[in-house]
Amino acid sequence: MAEVHPTAIVDPKAELAAGVAVGPYAVIGAGVRIGEGTSVGAHCTIEGPTTIGRDNRIFQFASLGSAPQDMKYRGEPTELHIGDRNTIREFCTFSRGTVQDTGVTSIGDDNWIMAYVHIAHDCAVGNRTILANNATLAGHVHLGDWVFIGGLTGIHQFVKVGAHAMAGFGSHVSQDIPPFMTVAGNPLSVHGLNVEGLRRRGFSRERIAHLKQIHRLLYRQGLTLEEAKQQIAGLPGGDAEMRGDVETMLAFLAQSSRGIVR
Incomplete structure (x- = not known):
């Protein structure tokens, strides 16, 4: 009872x-x-x-x-x-x-x-x-699995936050946050891959290195979003987990309605 x-x-x-x-x-x-x-x-x-x-x-x-x-x-x-x-x-x-x-x-x-x-x-x-x-x-608002949202952070209507992403303390989130990324600030910006969070969840060094390639294509190569998506799709296959990470990222980008933070 x-x-x-x-x-x-x-x-x-x-x-x-x-x-x-x-x-x-x-x-x-x-x-x-x-x-x-x-x-x-x-x-x-x-x-x-x-x-x-x-x-x-x-x-x-x-x-x-x-x-x-x-x-x-x-x-x-x-x-x-x-x-x-x-x-x-x-x-x-x-x-x-x-x-x-x-x-x-x-x-x-x-x-x-x-x-x-x-x-x-x-x-x-x-x-x-x-x-x-x-x-x-x-x-x-939609939050994926393993997301971390810092204290005093506000997230705008209809925003999506991908799996394993992290938003730092006091962030103003008005655009979608791709999986695996760390963002912070107002205006919001991407500070890199959520490496520490991924390590804590057992991601291998090789898998994290593969995700860093995805991060560079999205944020460090000066590519348009469409160009970045094409190059991410063409990354070497790796193991099943790495291929799954690519699929996770591409699926998120395809479903983004507010545009991703860049």
Whole structure:
């Protein structure tokens, strides 16, 4: 059975799995489903429709699943989906989606989300990301797996951030960030490959060298974006992982709608 503090309010239409713990003065609304082993801290508010997976740690004063901050919203039954094993720290705010997009705001698995992070409507956050204190995602932002967003960084609506990319402290992100890159500043600029992050994730020296070639073609050779894409596509094959990195980069560039930071 779930362990619910006597001062918490849980709507009868909420579904709490075995092993869920709900702290003092928390409010769990109708249409909320919480998976086994998840803990909800004191004074949290979770509104539905919201689905939360298992073994998440939600710290005190978080507000999850509230109506989107979108003036077009008219009360449609949009959703928030949160996966498994996420850490969500104090005062985080995650909004539900809107019918102008998929209707769902989604957060994947194993993410580390620090205090005061805002994830707006229709965002899609991948797996194993880190969002430092006060990072802010406007509506429709997409973050790939293993992304790191520094504290006090703001990301503009509809921006995409590729897998393994890093945005440094206080960055103003208004264009798409290609996979594997490190960016920082206002105006935003690319500072190189996210080498340290890739090493920590077990990328080999040869694989990192191959990614450095991709970085040089995009940012150091004076090529147009189309010329860079052609040369990236023509890089020597290498092993399956290197070919996969090329495919990841080309797919991201093909899907970029706001243009990449250059």
